[in-house]
Amino acid sequence: MSTVEHVRFKNRGMYWEIAADIYFPPNFDASEQYPAIVVAHPIGSCKEQTSGEVYSAQLAEQGFVTLAFDASFQGESGGEARSTEDPSLRVExxxxxxxxxxxxxxxxxxxxxxxxxxGAGGYAINTVMTERxxxxxxxxxxxxYGKLLRETEGSVAGVIAKLEQIGEQRTAEARGADWLIDPGLPSSLEQAAEWGITDVxxxxxxxxxxxxxxxxxxxxNLTLRSRMGVAYGWDAFHLAEELLTQPLLVIxxxxPGGFGAYRDGHEIVRRARSEKKxxxxxxxxxxxxLYDKDEPVAHAMAKLTPFFAENL
Incomplete structure (x- = not known):
């Protein structure tokens, strides 16, 4: 098992700390230098779930220093209001x-x-275009994430209506109303069945x-309604044809399911300027x-390990 260090560091330029877990490779020697991999958690998740205890841990076993962190406003990281999911801040x-x-x-x-x-896959793609x-x-x-939200509303008119609701809620909160937190999921598989949900x-x-x-x-898996406006107008892949040049692996x-990863994966590989993709x-x-089941995770690791060994 990898050695793990819990750390907190300042979110430079802002006022709170980011909480993270650093996973060290076997026989780690602090006097040497190692390639490092940041592993970012899904929307509504935290560093103790798939990004940390599965992928960061397994990549560390392959010789990398890895870091899984909680997004600002979420998990053990700082930031108010809690449960904010703002793509521009996630990228930051x-x-x-x-x-x-x-x-x-x-x-x-x-x-x-x-x-x-x-969702952090989209954030990662967007980040590397300008964070070299x-x-x-x-x-x-x-x-x-932005495309998913827009599609969920069913039409442009639906998106505009949602944005109007978000604006009204933000005004209410500015005047003293309680935060409105949207539950991201049914509370159980039984409730999902009651609601007639069939999407995989x-x-x-x-x-x-x-x-x-x-x-x-x-x-x-909670989201603050009044801070969702930016996400509805956000596109993770904007300018990928021009600015996405780093080696790219999409797993x-x-x-396919309603969150669109299968379709989005094909799209970004087609659009990316990267020569190695x-x-x-x-x-x-x-x-x-792919979050935690042994066989698909093993398949993913069989791609991730040589990809980073070759490109870092």
Missing amino acids: DFRHVVDYLVTLPYVDANRIGLVGMC RYKAVATVTGAN DILGATEYYKTDRGAKPHGV VGDI ELAVIKGWSHYD
């Missing part, structure tokens, strides 16, 4: 994380990579987050299978 977190990594004497600042999972200190980027069942991704998320399989105290399962389709598995 990636910059602060690399600011921290380059101060560590055992990290080779010229060999830092990034893995984003689910990340030398290679991979996504595991990555999704374009929503059912997979409910099983992962709402049962002992993946539930953690900080993986709350998806071949069972690969789409790895893990056959027979869906979005949430």
Whole structure:
């Protein structure tokens, strides 16, 4: 098992700290320098779930220093109001994380990579276009959060109506009303069945987050309604044809669901300017299978390990 260090560091330029877990490779020697990989958690998740205890831990076993962190406003990281999910701020977190990594004497600042999972896959793609200190980027069942939200509303008119509601709620809160927190998922698989939900991704998320399989105290899957406006107008892949040049690995399962990772994976590999890019389709598995199930995770690791060994 990898040695883990719990750290907190200042979100530079802001006023709170980011909480993270650093995983060290076997026989770690602090006098040497190592390639490092940042692993970012899915939307509604936390560093103790798939990004940390699965992928960061396994990548560390392969010789990398890895870091899994809680997004600002979430988990053990600081920031108010809690449960804010703002893509522009999530992207900014990636910059602060690399600011921290380059101060560590055992990290080779010229060999830092990034893995984003689910919605953080879209954030990772967007980040590396303008944050060149990340030398290679991979996504595991990555999704374009803004596109997903817009599609959920069903039409442009639906999106505009939602944005009107968000504005009204923000005005109410500015005048003293309580925060309005949206639950991201049904409370159980039984409730999902009662609601008639059949989408493989929503059912997979409910099983992962709402049962002992993946539930953690900080993986709350809650979103503050009044701070969602930016996300509805955000596109993770904007300017990928021009600015996304780092080596790129995109890993998806071949069972598509409503969160769009299968489709988004094909899209970004097609659009990316990167000369070195690969789409790895893990056959027979869906979005949430890739979070923690042994066989699909092993397939993903069989791609991630040589990708980062070659490109960092």
